[in-house]
Amino acid sequence: MLTQPRCPECGLQFAWAEVVGCARLQRTTPLFEYRWRERPLRSLLETLLRALYPPAVWRCVPLTVEPRVGPLLIMLVIAGTATAAFDVPFTYAWFYYFNRLLVVSPVPGLVARLGAVTAAAALTWLWLMGLWRVHNCAGPKAKHALRIVVFAWVALLIWSWLLTTLIISACVGFHYVTKGQHLFLTCWSAVEWGVRAAELTPLAFLAWSVCLGLSRYCGALRGIFLGMLSLGLMGATMSVLVLVVAVGLYETLDNPCTHVFVENWPDTSKLIGRLGYWLLHW
Numbered sequence: 001m002l003t004q005p006r007c008p009e010c011g012l013q014f015a016w017a018e019v020v021g022c023a024r025l026q027r028t029t030p031l032f033e034y035r036w037r038e039r040p041l042r043s044l045l046e047t048l049l050r051a052l053y054p055p056a057v058w059r060c061v062p063l064t065v066e067p068r069v070g071p072l073l074i075m076l077v078i079a080g081t082a083t084a085a086f087d088v089p090f091t092y093a094w095f096y097y098f099n100r101l102l103v104v105s106p107v108p109g110l111v112a113r114l115g116a117v118t119a120a121a122a123l124t125w126l127w128l129m130g131l132w133r134v135h136n137c138a139g140p141k142a143k144h145a146l147r148i149v150v151f152a153w154v155a156l157l158i159w160s161w162l163l164t165t166l167i168i169s170a171c172v173g174f175h176y177v178t179k180g181q182h183l184f185l186t187c188w189s190a191v192e193w194g195v196r197a198a199e200l201t202p203l204a205f206l207a208w209s210v211c212l213g214l215s216r217y218c219g220a221l222r223g224i225f226l227g228m229l230s231l232g233l234m235g236a237t238m239s240v241l242v243l244v245v246a247v248g249l250y251e252t253l254d255n256p257c258t259h260v261f262v263e264n265w266p267d268t269s270k271l272i273g274r275l276g277y278w279l280l281h282w
Contacts, residue, residue, distance in 0.1 A: 033071035054209040067143040083161040127230040148213035156206040163198035
C-alpha cells in the first residue's frame with residue numbers, strides 16, 4: 001500500500017528491486033553467514049578478508065538481506081579464538097626470548113582476552129541499539145546492529161593480530177641477525193611507534209566499520225556521529241566497570257581484571273590506574 005519506496009516509520013529510502021531480489025542475493029552473496037554450509041572454509045576466509053576493508057563488506061550486502069545471527073556469532077568466536085590462540089602465545093614467546101623468563105602460562109591470558117573482547121562487543125551492541133532508539137524510535141532490528149558489531153570487531157581482531165605479529169617478528173629477526181647487539185638502544189623508539197600503531201590502527205578500523213555500517217548499510221541519519229558516540233560510551237563503560245570491580249571487589253588494582261586492560265589498552269589502563277589509586281586513597 002506504499003505510494004513510494006520509503007518506510008513510513010523511520011523514513012528509510014529503499015529500492016523495490018532489492019526487496020524483491022533479496023532471496024537471489026542470499027544465494028549469490030559470498031559472505032560466511034549464507035555460505036557456511038556449502039563452502040565453510042572458503043566463505044569464512046573470503047569474509048574475513050572483506051572485513052579488513054569495511055567498504056568491501058557493506059558493498060556486497062544490502063539492508064534487505066536478512067542477517068543470520070548464528071553464523072555471525074560463530075564467525076566472531078572463530079576470529080576471536082584464532083587470533084587470541086596465535087597472538088597470546090606469540091607475545092609470551094617474545095617475553096621469553098628476550099627475558100628468558102616465563103612467569104605464567106599463556107592460557108589465562110587467552111581466556112582473559114576472549115572475555116574482554118566478548119564484553120566489549122556486547123557493550124558496543126547495547127550502546128548502538130540504545131542510541132539508535134533515542135535518535136529514532138523505529139530503529140534497526142537487533143540483527144542488523146549485531147551484523148555491524150560483528151564485522152567491526154572481526155576487523156579489529158585481525159588487524160591487531162597482523163600488526164602485533166609483524167612487529168614481534170621484525171624485532172626477533174633483527175635481534176637474531178645482529179646477535180642481540182644494541183637492539184633496544186638503536187631501535188627502541190621504532191619499536192614503541194610500532195606498538196602504538198598496533199594499538200591505534202585496529203581501533204581506527206573498528207570505528208570506520210561501525211560508522212560506515214550505520215551510514216551506508218543502515219542509512220542512518222548522522223550515522224558517523226552515532227557510531228563514534230557508541231564507541232566512546234563503550235570505552236567509558238568498560239573503564240568504569242573495571243575500576244568498580246578492581247576497587248570494590250579486590251580493593252586493589254593488582255588483579256586479573258586490570259591486567260587485561262594493561263595488556264590490551266595500556267593508555268586506558270594508566271587512566272584507570274590514576275582514578276583507582278585516587279579512589280583507594282580517598
